[in-house]
Amino acid sequence: MTPELNLSRDPAHLRHGSNIGQPISRRDGVLKVTGAARYAADSNPRGLLYAVLAVSSIARGCVASLDVEAAKAHPGVVEVMTQANRPPLADDPDGKPNPFAFRFEALQNDRVRYANQPIALVIAETLEAATEGAALLAPRYEAEPARIGLDADKPYVPPVVGMGFPAESRHGDVDAALASADKTIEAVYETPPHYHNAMEPHAIVAEWQGDKLVIDTPTQGLVMMQARIAALFGIPPENILIRSPFLGGGFGGKGLMAGPQVLGILAAKLVGRPVKLVVRREQLYGPFGHRSPTRQTLRLGANAEGQLSAIHHHARVVTSSFEDFYESAAHLTHTLYASPAIATTYDAVRVDTGTPLFVRAPGIAPGSIALESAVDEMAEACGLDPLAFRVKNYAEIEPGTGKPFSSKALRECYTQGAQRFGWWERPLKPRMMRDKDGFLVGWGMGTATFHALMFAGQARAVIRRDGTGAMETGSHDMGQGAWTALAQIAADALALDIDQVAYKAGTSDLPDAGIAGGSAHTATVGTAIHNAGAAVIAKLAELATSDQRSPLFGAGNAGVIARNGRLFRRDDESRGEAYGDILARAGLAEIDASGTGAPDAAANEQYAMHSHGAVFAEVKVDPDLGQVRVSRMVGAFAAGRIINPKMVQSQLLGGMIWGVSLALHEEAITDHRTGRIMNANLGEYHVPVNADIPAMEAFTVEEHDPYVNPLGIKGVGEIGITGSAGAVANAVWHATGVRVRRFPVRISDLVRRAD
Structure with missing residues (x-):
């Protein structure tokens, strides 16, 4: 027995x-x-060749010619792979066998759909020879005008957003509630494109051993990638071994199959030898996904006591010309604050870029900085402290569904975080605090949330x-x-x-x-x-x-x-x-x-499952130069059972740093004439460095959740971003009295509009 x-x-x-x-x-x-x-690019099988991508310098059009003979004549070059000699695939790269199989480029034709699209691959005995051979290809194009930006084309309503959310969700009559509200605000917030920029670039070492394939490549989904490769090459999944013991960062960018990985496998098939392809930093801005820019319009209404009566969150996002992925920036609004009427709506624009895909805290990261800024603006309109306003509008059940939360210790996060930060010493009006050096000091906060997935x-x-x-x-x-x-x-x-x-x-x-x-x-x-x-x-x-x-x-x-x-x-x-x-x-x-x-389907049907948190930030602003420095942050998070406190704190701090980046640093700048990213490197694509990061504290609040899974675990990798970006943005307003709604916050926004 x-x-x-x-x-x-x-x-x-x-x-x-x-x-x-x-x-x-x-x-x-x-x-x-x-x-x-050992990372993927550290693999060096016997007989290894090196491959280098040639990528497009235009965003839309077609490749008119490549000087393949000049490249092949270069010493050390073994082969040049183009659409003319690329080995066949059993499955179409532009096919869509499942929702996670996104379309990509594998030299299937001469069309250019975005800048940095792979247009050829040079294979050589050395990396130097392959690099020089790629330069000798000297591509010529038949270019067409690039469509870039949130106003590049006629907007339309997408069929779904994120991974299956409806493009319009409503409960209650938002328009009627706004019309009868005692206090209303309407504001438009914009966030730019963001790129993953993991320390380890994408790489693949591919070796065919008869009808078997051995691959070293960084991936966040081994078996999912194995299945996609099997379908593309028409071989059994068990004939494919993928090794990915270590990843030097992923952030969503290594979650899905991308074109350059397939090209590395095709190159190994073409030459009959192992091939290593390591994508250069500037070439990462295109084939591997990025965060969509957003334009978010929020309309909020409240009664005379500061109780929310309506929230309408509309998001405009972009997708590529050939794929359908839409950043779900508005959807957190259904989960956070109690209101009898909430609506989220979307429209989208097609542009000539690589497809925007998953980036750390997809949807919720850009959505939260807009929502948390709007909530602060509403608190100001009601004459309430921002934390008091959030507590007044605390949701005891999930607003969008009416489900009880499987657990929710957000009140404790508010209380403990505010206490550690010293929040209650904060003056209500802006521009009321200065430090000993004369810098304007501001305190802001934001609520953090992220769904507890499994x-x-x-x-x-x-x-x-x-x-x-x-x-x-x-x-x-x-x-x-x-x-x-x-x-x-x-x-x-x-x-x-x-x-x-x-x-x-x-x-x-x-x-x-x-x-x-x-x-x-x-x-x-x-x-x-x-x-x-x-x-x-x-x-x-x-x-x-x-x-x-x-x-x-x-x-x-x-x-x-x-x-x-x-x-x-x-x-x-x-x-x-x-x-x-x-x-x-x-x-x-x-x-x-x-x-x-x-996942427990019954529990998911019955309960709303989320991690929560509260982040408090202090900034100092030079009143003459408009330069902003974050000087202090405190984050309190409730995320179920904590397996390893040291690892959890590391993840929460990393998320908070990314929140600082979203608010003050990070932006991909696109040349609207050519569609090329102008700052496709870590020198000009600004992310925080040590000097930008202040005294920062992250801690967890005890929370027991018997419903999310048998161990009571919720995730912590992404929640740190949500709340943090809004906290910094709100602190900038409190320091200066200037409400910046286009991120990242720029010095020019503050100097031009400040006293």
């Missing part, structure tokens, strides 16, 4: 509980700081005769510490110390861990690991309780618990034995079991 282990649902009953919740340092940290961690994932657990364990899953660590946090869950799932558990991840031949995105990876894979551990211990317990030689014989009805590598009778913990003894007596070297993690 299988014992009642009580392992599948309540990990607190488990075992010793000494791994989960501990601030363990990164298991891969030493490898990374010593240079021992995808489907799998794991395999092993217990060995020597008393150690192993956990295998094709998970991804792009810098968030997954290899450490998931190993902690694995150790508790197997009731072993973390040093006794071998954690294997990062290749496509392991159980499918799903995609690392949406702040869902720890919840998804962690649940699969937890269930795999429960399953293998159940199998081990069945061996013992069915064996008359075991002290656990007959304990099935009473139940068995696992602790410190041993099984014990629940009704008599003096009776137990070690894992190794059970396996040795059974003549087994090891025992294994699989587990899955997947």
Whole structure:
């Protein structure tokens, strides 16, 4: 009889509980700081050739000619791949087999759809020869006028936004509520295009071994990529091995298959040798997705007491000329503030750029800076402190759906964050504070929120005769510490110390861990690991309780618990034995079991699931020069069960830094004549550096959620951005009295309009 282990649902009953919740340092940290961690571009198989992309310098038109002969004549060049000699594909790159299969360029024709589109590939014995050969191609074009910007074409209503949200959502009569409101505001906010700019560029090393394919490439979705490659090349997925143990940052940009990766595989097929393609920094601005620019119009109404009566959030976004992905910038408005009438609407414009896709906190990052700015403007119109206004309009249930929250400790975030920051010393009016050097000082805040997602994932657990364990899953660590946090869950799932558990991840031949995105990876894979551990211990317990030689014989009805590598009778913990003894007596070297993690459809139907937080920011502004410096930030976040406080704090601080970037630094600037990104490098595409980041504090508020998943985990990777950008923008207003609605905040906005 299988014992009642009580392992599948309540990990607190488990075992010793000494791994989960501990601030363990990164298991891969030493490898990374010593240079021992192997990234995709570090792979150098025998016979390796180097490939370099030639990319378009126009945004719309077609390639009229390439000087292929000049490139091939260059010493060291082996081949030039163009549309004329590219090996065939079994599937159309412009096909759409599923919603996550976005269209891309693989030299299927001579059309140019955006600047930096791959138009040829030069393959050579050395990187230098390939680079020089690409320059010799000297492409000529038949150019057409580029459509760039939010007003580039006639707007239309998209069929859906994000990953399936309706383009119009309403509850209540917004227009009537606005007409009868005592106080109203209407404001337009704009955010620019953003690019991922991970430290590690996209790269692929591809080698055909007969009808099998071995790939080294950074990816946030091993098995999903494996399936797409299999379809494109008409080979079984099991014939493809993808290795991606380490990613030097992803942020959504490495979540999906892109054209240059396919070109690297095609190049290896064309020349019959392994090929390495590492995309140059400036070439990343195009084929790999980016965040859409937005123009967001918010209309808010409130009664005389400051209670919201209506919110209308309209977003204009862009997509490419050949794909349909629309930034869901308005949708967080349905989740955050209580109002009897809320509407979100969208329109979209097609432009000649690469397709905008997922960037960290998609939709919610640009949406939150607009909403949080508008909420501050409404608080000012009502004569209320911004925090008091938010508390007055606190949503006890999700406004858009009427569902109760599975958990919500936002009040505690407001209270504890404000206390640590000293918020209640803030004067209500702007331009009332200066520091000892005469700089204007402003305090602002923003509410943070991000949906608590979970995808489907799998794991395999092993217990060995020597008393150690192993956990295998094709998970991804792009810098968030997954290899450490998931190993902690694995150790508790197997009731072993973390040093006794071998954690294997990062290749496509392991159980499918799903995609690392949406702040869902720890919840998804962690649940699969937890269930795999429960399953293998159940199998081990069945061996013992069915064996008359075991002290656990007959304990099935009473139940068995696992602790410190041993099984014990629940009704008599003096009776137990070690894992190794059970396996040795059974003549087994090891025992294994699989587990899955997947969303609970019933719980998702019943509850609204979100992480929450509150961010408080202080800025100092030079009254003469308009230069803005963030001088202090405090973020309080409620994100369910915390697996590793050290990793969580790192992720929250990283998100808050990105919020500073959104408010003050980050913008891709496009030449409207050519459609080319003018600052496609880390020298001119501004992101915060150490000197830009102040004293910054992030902490978590205790929160227990029994509904999101068996472990109670919510994500933390993206919530730090939301709230932070708005907090900085609102602090700029409080310092200067100037409300900037076009981001990033520019010195010219403040100098031109300030006193």
